Amino acid sequence: MLTALSPxxxxxRAVxxxxxxxxxxxxxxxxxLSEQLRAAAESEERLRSTAETLAAALKSNSTRGLWGETQLRNVVQAxxxxxxxxxxxxxxxxxxxGAGRPDMVIHLPGGKDIAVDAKVPFAAYLEASSIPVTATGAEGARRTELLRDHVRAVRAHIDTLAGKTYWAGLDSSPELTIAFIPSESLVSSALEADPSIMDYAFQKRIALASPVTLWSVLKTIAFSWQQDVVTQEAKQLFDLSRELYGRISTLATHVDKLGRSLRGSVADYNRFVGSLERQVLPSARRLSMLDEATVLQSPATIDDVPRDLAAVELTAQLEPRD
Structure with a gap:
């Protein structure tokens, strides 16, 4: 049995x-796995700390303003x-x-300008975002109230910006101001809480713009500048073509006058040659056939001597003076 059971x-033993x-x-x-979970926890903690630091920094008006201006510059350059x-x-x-200072003035084709103001109504939204969307009860009511405060802050920003009437201080400006809000969630949350806020802004001649919408507008403006350059070059080409046509027409007039002058000169030359051959040369041939001795006689010799002056009145004028 032991031998049979050895396998x-x-x-x-192998098992x-x-x-x-x-x-x-x-x-x-x-x-x-434990090490990865520990690293994930540390990374989450660092992310949370960074988010808290960022949230604390964005509570400052100056920091929010700098962030908005930086985002605006990035979108414009993009x-x-x-x-x-x-x-x-x-x-x-x-x-x-009164006097105003928008964050940016964008130049449009045709000598027009449009003002852009970058502001971040952020405080109420920041508190609301810390509450989960699925929250119910007091937390849900608190989140809803904070979003309403965010809408009121956006409306107040629209009213303030509309009161500055930047378009009135710009030459040939569309009668509106772009209110740049540097976060898609800030705009979408306000629209979600109050869908009529966009119409309210339009009535105040304010255009709410998120980074995506502002980039689309600016890209259109950049394309318009390119088309404006092409149009100017086409106009310049048309002006040069018209000028060249006028000069060619003047040149053609001169060429026509020159042609008429050449034709007249050729006609005069032909008349000259005809007169020379028909009239002058035959007379010259007949003249060569004449005997010069019979035609031209030798001149006679003059032997007389000129008479001297004898009158005193005449000779007195000829005497030399001392």
Whole structure:
């Protein structure tokens, strides 16, 4: 029996070794998983700390303003516009509402300008975002009230911006101001809480713009600039073509006059040759046939001597003076 059971013993020992190996692998994998979970927890903690730091920083009005201006500059540059060529920053504007300084003035084709103001109504939204969307009861009511406060902050920003009437201080400006809000969630949450806020802004001549919508508008403006350049070049080409046509017409007039002059000169030359051959040369031939001795006689010799002056009156004028 022992001899018959020896293969079974060998199989059991192999299974036992395999189980021990699997246990070692499990322990090693468990250790690796524990290390990954610990790293994930540390990363989450760092992310939470960073988010809290960012949230604390964004509670400052100056920090929010700097963030909004930075986002605005990034969007404008991403659209392909150049500073001091296609737009200017912190330009002073004076209108009936007083002096103002929008964050940016974008130059449109045709000598027109449009003002852009970057503000971040963020405080109420930041508190509301800390409450889960699925919250119910007091937490849900608190989140709803905070979103309403966010809508009121956006409306107050619209009213303030509309009162500045930046368009009145710009030459040939569309009668509106772009209110840039540097976060899609800030705009979408306000629209979700109050869908009529966009119409309210339009009535105040304010266009709410998120980064995506502003980029689309600026990209259209950049394309309009390209088309304006093409149009100017086409106009210049048309003006040059018209000028060249006029000069060619003048040149053709001169060529026609020259042709008429050449034709007249050729006709005069032909008449001259005809007169020379028909009239002058025959007479010259007949003249050569004449005897010059019979035609031209030798001149006679003059032997007389001129008479001297004898009168005193005449000779007195000829006497030399001392």
């Amino acid at each position: 079974v013993a060998e199989s059991l 036992q070794a395999k189980v021990a190996e699997l246990e070692q692998q499990r322990l090693r994998q468990h250790g690796e 659209a392909g516009l150049l500073e001091r060529v296609d737009f200017d920053v912190q330009t002073s504007i004076r209108s009936d509402a």
